[in-house]
Amino acid sequence: MNKTGFIFDLDGVIVDTAKYHYLAWKNLAEELGIEFTEEDNEKFKGVSRRRCLEILLEMGGITVSDEQFESWLQEKNEDYLRYISKMDETEILPNVQRVLEYLKERDIPMALGSASKNAIPILEKVSLLPYFKAVVDGNAVTKAKPDPEVFLIAAEELGVNPSHCVVFEDAVAGIEAANSAKMLSIGIGNSEVLSQAAYSFEDFTEMDIEFLDKLVDTLEERIK
Ligand code: BG6
Numbered sequence: 560m561n562k563t564g565f566i567f568d569l570d571g572v573i574v575d576t577a578k579y580h581y582l583a584w585k586n587l588a589e590e591l592g593i594e595f596t597e598e599d600n601e602k603f604k605g606v607s608r609r610r611c612l613e614i615l616l617e618m619g620g621i622t623v624s625d626e627q628f629e630s631w632l633q634e635k636n637e638d639y640l641r642y643i644s645k646m647d648e649t650e651i652l653p654n655v656q657r658v659l660e661y662l663k664e665r666d667i668p669m670a671l672g673s674a675s676k677n678a679i680p681i682l683e684k685v686s687l688l689p690y691f692k693a694v695v696d697g698n699a700v701t702k703a704k705p706d707p708e709v710f711l712i713a714a715e716e717l718g719v720n721p722s723h724c725v726v727f728e729d730a731v732a733g734i735e736a737a738n739s740a741k742m743l744s745i746g747i748g749n750s751e752v753l754s755q756a757a758y759s760f761e762d763f764t765e766m767d768i769e770f771l772d773k774l775v776d777t778l779e780e781r782i783k
């Protein structure tokens with residue numbers, strides 16, 4: 560059994576794809592005559608594609624056939640895929656790779672815990688896939704965040720006790736999922752929005768290596 564494990568959300572934590580999800584939803588919303596703001600988009604972060612569309616239709620008071628629902632889901636994803644098709648290493652968020660390198664050097668296993676069904680192609684595009692011992696994505700879970708399932712599977716695949724895992728998340732639903740998995744949640748983004756996180760940082764440039772060092776030492780100390 561490994562001592563500690565680190566779990567990363569993907570969109571908005573590792574790569575700047577949250578903006579592309581937003582743009583693709585906004586395009587569909589416009590087509591449906593629904594106003595969709597960045598504030599509305601907060602509710603979509605960490606939430607499955609299917610649930611996002613349900614929320615959007617609820618916002619517009621629209622009821623649709625299953626066929627139409629599937630077709631809009633596909634339309635949004637195709638639009639999103641067009642946005643991400645040109646992605647490369649330049650879209651890795653600042654300092655993320657430094658953190659991954661540091662954890663790799665300390666031999667700490669890392670997992671991805673994301674609601675996205677596009678996680679593996681994105682990690683490949685930005686050349687970060689080799690860092691992860693486990694990738695748990697939207698294809699692997701039956702229950703979406705805030706359910707802790709995604710993180711619990713990740714901990715199991717890492718061979719780490721959930722209470723010895725750290726989770727980096729930019730979504731309210733993700734922080735809630737990490738907290739209910741009894742993991743240490745670290746919010747990346749607005750600290751007011753992510754007020755339920757144990758710690759929060761605007762981004763990884765605000766988090767120094769000393770903080771990570773202390774975190775790992777404290778967790779390992781706790782385990783002894
Ligand atoms: C999450 C995003 O990571 O993945 C959500 O925060 C998104 O906004 C969800 O809806 C599903 O992503 P995808 O790529 O499967 O549509």
Ligand code: MG
Nearest residue numbers: 568570571729
């Ligand atoms: Mg996210």
